[in-house]
Amino acid sequence: MGRFEVTRRGFLVGGIALAGTAVLGSTVGVGSAGATESPAITDCAGWAARPNSEIVPVWNQRPVKILVHHTATPNGGDLSQGAGFSLSRSIQNFHMDSRGWLDTGQHFTISRGGFVMEGRHRSLEVLRGGTRQVEGAHCTGQNVVAVGIENEGTYIDTVPTGALWDSLRATCAYICTRYGIAPTELYGHRDFKNTACPGDALYGMLPRLRGEVAGLLGRNIEGGATRKASWPLLRPGDTGAVVTAAQYLLRDNGLTEVVPNGHYDAATSGAVLRYQYATGAENVGMIGGETWPVLARTVRSSEDGDAAKAVETLAARRGAERVPDVVTRPDWQRLLGTGGAPADVSVDPTGPPR
Numbered sequence: 488m489g490r491f492e493v494t495r496r497g498f499l500v501g502g503i504a505l506a507g508t509a510v511l512g513s514t515v516g517v518g519s520a521g522a523t524e525s526p527a528i529t530d531c532a533g534w535a536a537r538p539n540s541e542i543v544p545v546w547n548q549r550p551v552k553i554l555v556h557h558t559a560t561p562n563g564g565d566l567s568q569g570a571g572f573s574l575s576r577s578i579q580n581f582h583m584d585s586r587g588w589l590d591t592g593q594h595f596t597i598s599r600g601g602f603v604m605e606g607r608h609r610s611l612e613v614l615r616g617g618t619r620q621v622e623g624a625h626c627t628g629q630n631v632v633a634v635g636i637e638n639e640g641t642y643i644d645t646v647p648t649g650a651l652w653d654s655l656r657a658t659c660a661y662i663c664t665r666y667g668i669a670p671t672e673l674y675g676h677r678d679f680k681n682t683a684c685p686g687d688a689l690y691g692m693l694p695r696l697r698g699e700v701a702g703l704l705g706r707n708i709e710g711g712a713t714r715k716a717s718w719p720l721l722r723p724g725d726t727g728a729v730v731t732a733a734q735y736l737l738r739d740n741g742l743t744e745v746v747p748n749g750h751y752d753a754a755t756s757g758a759v760l761r762y763q764y765a766t767g768a769e770n771v772g773m774i775g776g777e778t779w780p781v782l783a784r785t786v787r788s789s790e791d792g793d794a795a796k797a798v799e800t801l802a803a804r805r806g807a808e809r810v811p812d813v814v815t816r817p818d819w820q821r822l823l824g825t826g827g828a829p830a831d832v833s834v835d836p837t838g839p840p841r
């Protein structure tokens with residue numbers, strides 16, 4: 488028996504506690520086509536984009552995943568195409584004038600009315616070609632391997648409009664078809680960065696999105712495959728065993744002023760900011776998909792320091808579940824309650840040839 492193995496003490500592991508997700512129903516619309524038509528997408532000229540300020544880099548490789556974002560703008564009631572075009576222009580102005588970027592950061596934008604627009608110049612033309620990737624500016628570290636889609640609105644505790652959802656699903660299916668991306672490879676911004684984007688509500692709908700996109704592609708993916716391994720998003724004010732585990736891991740990294748009390752308090756926030764600064768992460772004071780993977784190092788059952796205490800804390804919470812003698816990333820994700828299928832970046836053989 489490994490040191491982390493927890494004996495039965497009255498609480499058995501119940502259902503899988505997958506933070507913030509809700510798998511609604513089963514896989515939808517299984518057909519036989521295996522390919523989808525393009526939704527209507529308005530190119531940059533169509534919404535009167537400014538010219539890009541520098542040449543848009545285009546990489547001679549296909550992206551392997553899609554990242555879903557929300558714009559964190561108000562959930563407005565104007566569902567017209569004109570409102571979508573106006574949104575596209577305001578994002579471009581913000582990205583070029585305030586961020587200093589050469590153009591819009593994301594590849595595509597979807598309005599609350601369900602209108603789909605090209606973001607960065609050439610994104611649509613290059614997508615149609617199906618073999619190359621426009622370099623975006625939507626998620627550091629993912630910009631040459633992931634297509635970024637910005638969805639208008641703020642989806643923390645509100646879900647998108649039906650029109651937006653339908654267009655998001657159709658756009659993802661088309662992108663998967665053109666590039667041969669597996670429909671399981673749809674992620675949220677927070678899977679890679681310490682951010683609330685695309686909002687708890689929309690992030691929780693990603694398993695459903697994967698299932699529905701698979702349906703449009705004529706695939707039937709099992710419920711388990713739609714739940715990808717991820718990380719919980721911890722924010723100031725949160726409480727519980729996951730916070731305690733994070734506090735132990737901060738201590739393991741030398742931030743011994745952190746008290747492992749299960750409260751994401753001011754001292755913890757300060758330590759997180761210092762840790763993120765030191766590790767070159769976006770230091771926003773939340774622990775998400777960028778900071779968890781560096782905090783949650785491999786831990787062996789022979790250890791007895793703070794990292795081992797983090798494992799023990801989570802194992803106790805999860806009851807009779809067996810903990811391996813060497814805890815690696817998938818084990819951490821399972822212990823944190825966000826386990827699932829691993830990323831699959833292999834190229835779909837049914838996709839277009841390179």
Ligand SMILES: [Zn+2]
Binds near residue numbers: 557682
């Ligand atoms: Zn985002």
